[in-house]
Amino acid sequence: MKTVAQGLRGFGAYMRSLMGADAYQRYLEHFTSTGHAGPAMTEREFWRDRMDRQDNNPQGRCC
Amino acid sequence: MGRAPDQEELDQEELDQLDLDQQDLDPEQSAERLDSTLPAAAVKDSVREAGERRWTPAKIGLWVGISLLGAVAWFMLALVRGETVNAIWFVFAAVCTYLIGYRFYSKVIERYLLKPDDRRATPAEYKADGKDYVRTDRNVLFGHHFAAIAGAGPLVGPVIAAQMGYLPGTIWIIIGVVLAGAVQDYLVMFFSMRRGGRSLGQMAREELGVIGGTAAQVATLLIMIIIVAILALVVVNALGESPWGVFSVGMTIPIALFMGVYLRFIRPGKVMEVSIIGFVLLMAAIIGGGAVAGTEWGAAFFHLDKVTIAWGLIIYGFIAAILPVWLLLAPRDYLSTFMKIGVIVMLALAIIVVRPEINVPAFSEFAGRENGPVFSGALFPFLFVTIACGALSGFHALISSGTTPKLIEKERQTRFIGYGGMLMESFVAIMALVAAISIDRGIYFAMNAPLALTGGTVESAAQWVNSLGLANVNITPDVLAQTAKDVGEESIISRSGGAPTLAVGLAHIMQQFIGGPGMMAFWYHFAIMFEALFILTAVDAGTRVARFMLQDSIGNFVPKFKEASWRPGAWLCTAIMVGAWGAVLLMGVTDPLGGINTLFPLFGIANQLLAAIALAVCLAICAKRGVFKWLWIVALPLAFVAVVTITASFHKIFSPVPAVGYFANNQAFSQALADGKTEFGTAKTVAAMEAVVRNTAIQGVLSVIFVTLSIIVIITAVVATMKAIRAGGGRNNEDPAVASKVFAPAGLFPTADEKALLAEWKALPAEKRTQKAGHHS
Numbered sequence: 094m095k096t097v098a099q100g101l102r103g104f105g106a107y108m109r110s111l112m113g114a115d116a117y118q119r120y121l122e123h124f125t126s127t128g129h130a131g132p133a134m135t136e137r138e139f140w141r142d143r144m145d146r147q148d149n150n151p152q153g154r155c156c
Numbered sequence: 157m158g159r160a161p162d163q164e165e166l167d168q169e170e171l172d173q174l175d176l177d178q179q180d181l182d183p184e185q186s187a188e189r190l191d192s193t194l195p196a197a198a199v200k201d202s203v204r205e206a207g208e209r210r211w212t213p214a215k216i217g218l219w220v221g222i223s224l225l226g227a228v229a230w231f232m233l234a235l236v237r238g239e240t241v242n243a244i245w246f247v248f249a250a251v252c253t254y255l256i257g258y259r260f261y262s263k264v265i266e267r268y269l270l271k272p273d274d275r276r277a278t279p280a281e282y283k284a285d286g287k288d289y290v291r292t293d294r295n296v297l298f299g300h301h302f303a304a305i306a307g308a309g310p311l312v313g314p315v316i317a318a319q320m321g322y323l324p325g326t327i328w329i330i331i332g333v334v335l336a337g338a339v340q341d342y343l344v345m346f347f348s349m350r351r352g353g354r355s356l357g358q359m360a361r362e363e364l365g366v367i368g369g370t371a372a373q374v375a376t377l378l379i380m381i382i383i384v385a386i387l388a389l390v391v392v393n394a395l396g397e398s399p400w401g402v403f404s405v406g407m408t409i410p411i412a413l414f415m416g417v418y419l420r421f422i423r424p425g426k427v428m429e430v431s432i433i434g435f436v437l438l439m440a441a442i443i444g445g446g447a448v449a450g451t452e453w454g455a456a457f458f459h460l461d462k463v464t465i466a467w468g469l470i471i472y473g474f475i476a477a478i479l480p481v482w483l484l485l486a487p488r489d490y491l492s493t494f495m496k497i498g499v500i501v502m503l504a505l506a507i508i509v510v511r512p513e514i515n516v517p518a519f520s521e522f523a524g525r526e527n528g529p530v531f532s533g534a535l536f537p538f539l540f541v542t543i544a545c546g547a548l549s550g551f552h553a554l555i556s557s558g559t560t561p562k563l564i565e566k567e568r569q570t571r572f573i574g575y576g577g578m579l580m581e582s583f584v585a586i587m588a589l590v591a592a593i594s595i596d597r598g599i600y601f602a603m604n605a606p607l608a609l610t611g612g613t614v615e616s617a618a619q620w621v622n623s624l625g626l627a628n629v630n631i632t633p634d635v636l637a638q639t640a641k642d643v644g645e646e647s648i649i650s651r652s653g654g655a656p657t658l659a660v661g662l663a664h665i666m667q668q669f670i671g672g673p674g675m676m677a678f679w680y681h682f683a684i685m686f687e688a689l690f691i692l693t694a695v696d697a698g699t700r701v702a703r704f705m706l707q708d709s710i711g712n713f714v715p716k717f718k719e720a721s722w723r724p725g726a727w728l729c730t731a732i733m734v735g736a737w738g739a740v741l742l743m744g745v746t747d748p749l750g751g752i753n754t755l756f757p758l759f760g761i762a763n764q765l766l767a768a769i770a771l772a773v774c775l776a777i778c779a780k781r782g783v784f785k786w787l788w789i790v791a792l793p794l795a796f797v798a799v800v801t802i803t804a805s806f807h808k809i810f811s812p813v814p815a816v817g818y819f820a821n822n823q824a825f826s827q828a829l830a831d832g833k834t835e836f837g838t839a840k841t842v843a844a845m846e847a848v849v850r851n852t853a854i855q856g857v858l859s860v861i862f863v864t865l866s867i868i869v870i871i872t873a874v875v876a877t878m879k880a881i882r883a884g885g886g887r888n889n890e891d892p893a894v895a896s897k898v899f900a901p902a903g904l905f906p907t908a909d910e911k912a913l914l915a916e917w918k919a920l921p922a923e924k925r926t927q928k929a930g931h932h933s
Contacts, residue, residue: 104198104823123284135423147481152558152697153558154694155305155307155551155694
């Protein structure tokens with residue numbers, strides 16, 4: 094039972110990263126580890142910025 | 157914000173320690189520590205190689221076992237001539253061959269041709285910005301890359317190719333991916349990574365000069381238009397006269413808009429949450445579609461003919477491409493990724509559990525002819541262009557350069573992600589093939605032949621199919637009517653394009669796995685839904701990418717166009733791109749000859765020509781790196797794909813057989829018109845005859861343009877290669893080497909040596925471990 098739960102949790106975490114749901118966390122990690130001046134973007138700002146950058150930098154999707 | 161480190165920011169000492177020219181590396185120095193307080197960034201070359209060459213009895217046993225199982229599976233598929241063959245042998249033949257190809261062939265490519273060096277930082281490390289350049293866990297990136305390359309292509313091509321029997325397609329998909337498709341993806345990804353994530357077009361210009369580069373860029377743009385148009389044609393064919401399909405696929409638009417608004421304003425960043433909500437809504441849309449199509453008003457309102465749907469798709473395509481990404485494209489991409497993983501896992505499970513018996517012959521009656529009803533042309537070369545995605549897909553070169561290389565953590569992981577990712581796509585193609593051939597052959601031909609042949613009614617279709625004289629095929633009108641009823645459609649006659657056939661096959665397998673016959677209609681529309689979802693995502697993204705390419709090209713003459721935010725320019729370029737693929741789409745939808753039958757080869761040729769261009773660029777790069785002895789690894793698939801596509805193009809251009817040659821057909825219909833005939837072949841009116849004349853002329857001219865551009869690219873690449881061979885190497889356009897300060901294993905499972913090194917890294921205090929290279933600002 095415990096291993097099943099563990100497996101499911103692992104799969105959930107994998108899907109989360111796969112879908113890019115952890116992007117903000119990754120950004121924060123990067124931000125704190127590199128020691129920038131000024132505050133980091135808030136979560137809302139980050140996602141807005143991410144989407145708006147995609148507007149001008151489209152990613153292809155294959156057939 | 158995150159800024160990429162300049163060369164000056166690195167200590168000179170570090171650079172001295174890192175040998176810039178990897179050809180001259182002393183293997184024993186390879187684990188030299190760049191920062192004495194950190195563990196090594198790579199397993200020592202000598203240690204790694206010793207590990208790779210250590211053959212324990214268990215390891216030998218494992219590979220002997222895999223080889224034997226693979227051999228038995230191939231024997232069952234290729235040589236045993238029973239009445240039926242079990243689907244499980246397809247799975248074994250594919251998986252065993254992939255494992256051998258991955259373990260041995262891709263290792264040869266890695267060791268002798270590419271020579272990745274984990275002491276070098278990847279763009280994700282030296283350009284790290286927390287946004288576009290982010291070191292990503294290899295297993296996550298594998299899924300990410302796979303989701304970007306796999307779409308409707310591998311689900312459609314193998315279905316259409318099944319006309320010739322299962323064996324030609326199976327061999328091409330499995331052997332082709334090992335020797336060609338996965339090689340292309342791996343090489344392009346590696347070279348793009350070494351160049352900071354540059355695109356294929358940029359690499360072509362850099363390596364092949366202005367002429368080759370420009371030809372490559374123009375060809376890429378045209379090829380994208382064709383690919384988008386024909387993908388759109390597949391959707392239109394699947395949704396035509398299908399109220400259920402139109403409703404449920406149409407509902408994806410409001411669902412995506414809702415998800416977009418939710419993510420933007422209500423709960424930003426809750427990607428998983430919104431994807432699950434979207435998925436539930438999607439299932440509701442499929443189930444609701446059945447109810448809606450069952451009502452009188454629903455059936456009347458959503459019963460649309462193909463031309464109307466095509467226009468709807470064109471208008472939708474334009475709006476979707478100018479709307480902000482967050483509103484429609486991004487949320488639908490989440491849904492699409494979610495569905496992709498789910499569907500593929502489910503399909504694999506179902507095939508393994510159900511293990512359907514296949515009664516399609518290895519080679520069908522059409523394998524030796526060139527007038528098959530599903531696609532025209534002889535096995536060579538047309539089988540090899542009909543199945544593009546799954547065996548060798550040039551479009552992947554556009555994905556493998558650009559996004560994925562910016563996320564790779566360590567150089568050695570490109571083998572797993574690039575080569576391995578493509579093997580995975582090939583497996584999807586095999587499963588699609590199995591699903592499609594698990595249905596009765598009579599149904600297959602009734603569904604996939606053009607309307608002009610089947611006549612559109614169950615009686616005429618059954619009569620036509622039985623008149624083909626196929627072994628073991630004797631279909632009754634009742635069976636065709638019952639199948640349509642089972643999947644909740646009014647008719648399944650002449651639903652060409654591959655998607656509906658796959659959906660029937662999938663429904664057939666899935667109902668044995670979950671739900672029973674009562675669930676067939678649900679599974680059918682579930683399959684149509686995910687195929688449409690993948691295609692619409694590809695159409696949107698393709699239009700957008702093509703729009704930027706066009707803006708960039710026009711920008712060379714009118715600089716204002718380079719500003720992506722300049723609305724009139726963006727709208728104009730979007731309109732041009734949508735107009736271009738829309739015109740081809742309408743041509744396909746209204747084509748009296750049956751659209752898919754004539755256009756699908758053009759799709760394959762376009763896709764494969766792109767592969768030829770990508771491989772040509774890789775060939776030039778490899779020659780410039782000075783590894784002449786192993787150039788055949790690139791030259792082999794390049795030569796094959798060049799011969800296949802150029803031969804196919806020449807058939808299409810010069811063949812005197814009207815069913816194959818565009819101009820021969822053009823001539824025949826022009827002549828008929830000149831003779832004053834009012835009907836000719838499958839065209840029953842003068843207007844239809846004129847349409848054929850127009851369509852064949854356009855298709856013919858497009859073929860000529862494609863093949864000319866590709867030949868230019870290949871010639872410039874060969875010239876660049878010869879020059880490099882004579883000079884003993886050439887200019888290195890890679891980004892300068894930067895020392896890596898991180899470590900991660902190369903493959904799915906870490907090796908013993910990698911585990912030992914990982915343990916060293918884990919022992920470090922956390923703040924040292926997360927230190928990123930190069931940032932001192």
